Amino acid sequence: MACHYAQTDVIWDPAYTPDELLSIQEAIPEVSHFGKFLIYTHGDYDHIVGRPYFEGFTQIGSDLMEVRQDKSRSLAQLRAIDDEYYIDRSVSLRYPELDMLIRPETQSEYRLGGIDIKFYAAQGHTVDGLFSLLPELGLLVAGDYLSNVEFPFIEDTIGHYHESMDTAKKILKECKVETMVPGHGTIAYTTKEILNRIDHSTRYLDSLVVPDIVDWRISWGYSPFESFLDKMHQKNIDYVRSHKI
Structure with missing residues (x-):
């Protein structure tokens, strides 16, 4: 999911194959006057795969994503899927290092560049959603x-x-x-x-x-x-x- 609005670019969970990720890259303007932001809805493997393709984006996720105990499992699942389907990536896969931690229980409203966003905790599927x-x-x-x-x-x-x-x-x-x-x-x-x-x-x-x-x-x-x-x-x-x- 990608959104260009108010001279700001926001993407969520970009995925999955290299060609798909490169097409998302190409759709985003080189210059976003008010910033570029990548939001993770949670830290499962298929939602973090886009991390190395979007250098320079502010990486955003919940505070609970930052402290997940199964980060290595997410990466292992990602590598296993790539192996099974012969997906060859030219980038090094790694778990996101978040620049901004969202704590929806204490602050739900944020301004990212020119866009106002409200975040809400969404648990049940995972704890960090x-x-x-x-x-x-x-x-x-x-x-x-x-x-x-x-x-x-x-x-x-x-x-x-x-x-x-x-x-x-x-x-x-x-x-x-x-x-x-x-x-x-x-x-x-x-x-x-x-x-x-x-x-x-x-x-x-x-x-x-x-x-x-x-x-x-x-x-x-x-x-x-x-x-x-x-x-x-x-x-x-x-x-x-x-x-x-």
């Missing part, structure tokens, strides 16, 4: 939430995930969101569609805490990526049972 809201543009960048192709993947807690869904509802009440960009899946352009995705996610989360967990197709709905989601559904079940969340 962020929602980014650009009120002037009616734009919400949701990271790995509110997808229409994958149900919630839980690596934190169901309770935190529910809180993130409540946060999304709160944002919709406080601001007219005309565009919501998830990390995976298609963009939502209406409040009705965003609320529908919140409802889908909530139904799926609720299905994981009952004695007889149903097939994800019943609790969440259709996705074309069934084989992968079968594995992720079982992973969620195992995680919830082992962590008693």
